[in-house]
Amino acid sequence: MLENIKLSLQSIWAHKLRSILTMLGVIIGLAAIIAIVSLIEGSSEALKKEIVGGSNNTLELSFATKAEFNSPDGSGTTGNEKMPDYMEAISEAQIDELKAIDGLKNVLVSYNAWGKMYRHNRGVDMDIRAVTPDYFTIYPTKGIKGRQLSQQDYLNNSQRVILNEFAYQSLFPDGDGLMKMVEFNGTPYQVVGVVKLSKAFTNAYGGEDYAMAFVPSGNWPQIQGNIDPQPTISVQAEKTDDLQRVAEEASAILNASLPESDYMYGVYNMGDMDGQIEEFNQAQFYLLGGIASISLLVGGIGVMNIMLVSVTERTREIGIKKALGARRGTILMQFLTEAMVLTLLGGCIGVGAGLGIAAGLTNMMAYPFIVSIPAILGGLAFSLLIGIVFGLVPAIKASKLDPIEALRYE
Incomplete structure (x- = not known):
């Protein structure tokens, strides 16, 4: 076998x-195929993380009816x-109890509202959040102007506000809003800073044009x-x-x-959602993988064609070997091994190229760049199978050539 591999190379x-x-x-x-598998698995992982816990393993508890948790499509309400x-x-006692949960890293309590924030007669629809200092450890922001909310602001419940870029530009087109007053729900607030939200945060809450x-x-x-608080946990x-x-x-x-009441804190079961994502990805893989498999089929036909040419070119060599006593099985294994080595080399190069393409596309x-070991091993095994199937004829x-006729061949 080693001799056949050497001759093949x-x-x-x-x-x-x-x-x-x-x-x-x-x-x-x-x-x-390797690139498709890696891309699908990477997109699936990114989608799961985005749906389940964003990029930082964080999940917002829902406050909804008990019937809604039992039927997430809302049919039970x-x-x-x-x-x-x-x-x-x-x-604080409840927060301490939550922090004692095994595997919990942090818990945030915020109070969200939606409405118009005004600067004189200019009003902008706004998502406003009353937050604790820990909020910005999970959802980090980058300061652009002014300052962040200080510890003193939190202790005194000061009427200070920081705006994201879009909100600031909408309320203060001239960019002169620092230390100026705005009003929300009848309460004045002093603008002390402008921040840029993380990309993951803006994607989750409506993009860049979100105040x-x-x-x-x-x-x-x-x-x-x-006076009836509705917190977001x-x-x-x-x-x-x-x-x-x-x-x-935590719920x-x-x-x-x-x-x-008929309401409760809860979290929707992500198992069903994972299943739906997997079904969607599987459908994508079958479609794209089927298209890619056509290239493998064409490659197999090319291998058969070149091996037939090789048999014709080496007719005299085959005749000499048979005249010296080589059996049909020996000749068959020599050419079959050559076809297998040819496709396996192509498979190895294809795996390397696929991983390179996948790394570039996922980046x-x-x-996330995910290397699928089963896809690599399956791909190499499939390329070997192509060598066997298309190299067999x-x-x-070659093994059936008559040695006398082969020696006469010019």
């Missing part, structure tokens, strides 16, 4: 250009569900306009795999102190 090296052109179909087909009579603000403002957490009654897990469990445990702790699309033809 010598033959391939002797006809380098012809061999490379023959391998091209296998190379292109396998490179396409009637529209007449009873809200809690009174919801108390989340206490946001942040005030100290104690201002929640002013921004929500009532975000939990951050150490690992993505623990996020669902951590969120469910159970919060629900224990809720007044009797360009900001997906030329090998059988």
Whole structure:
């Protein structure tokens, strides 16, 4: 066998250009399949992280009806569900209890509202959030003008606000808004800073053209306009795999102190969503993989063609070997091995090219680069199979040559 491999490599090296052109179909087909698999797995992982926990393993707990959690499509709701009579603000004791959950890294409590923020007669629709200092450890921002909210602002519940770029430019087209006053829900706030939100944050909340403002957490009654707080709870897990469990445990702790009602904190089961993502990716793979497989088929036909040519060119060599006592099986294995080595070399080059293409594409699309070992091993095995299937006919033809006729061949 080793002797056959050595002879095969010598033959391939002797006809380098012809061999490379023959391998091209296998190379292109396998490179396409490896790149497709890596790209699909990378996009799937990115989508799961975005849906389940963003880029930092964070999940926002939902406050919805019990029927809605039982049927995420909302089919179980009637529209007449009873809200809690009174919801108390989340206490420090509850936060400490949440932080004791195994696998939980951080917990955030914020109070969100939507409405118009005004500067004189100029109004801008705004997503305003009353936040704690920890908010910006999970959702980091980059200061552009002025300053961030200070510890003193949080302690005193100061009526200070920081705006994102879009909100600032919309309210102050001349860019002179620092230390000026704005008004939201009848309460004045002083603009102390302008920030740039992270790309992941802007993608999750409507893109660059999305106005946001942040005030100290104690201002929640002013921004929500009532004394019945409706907090938004975000939990951050150490690992993505623990996020669902951590969120469910956190929801159970919060629900224990809720007044009797049809509403509860909860998190939708991501298992069904994962299944839907996998089904979608599988459909994509079958479609794109089928197209790429055509290249492998064309490559296999090219291998058969070149091996038939090789048999014809080496007719006298075959005749001499048979005259010296070489068996049919020996000749068959020699040419079959050559076809297998040819396609396996093409497979190895295709795997390398596919990984390179995948790395470039995933980097360009900001997906994680995932190397699929099963796809690589399966691709190499498939390329070997192509060598066997398409090299069998030329090998059988070579083994059946009559030695006398072969020696007469010019």
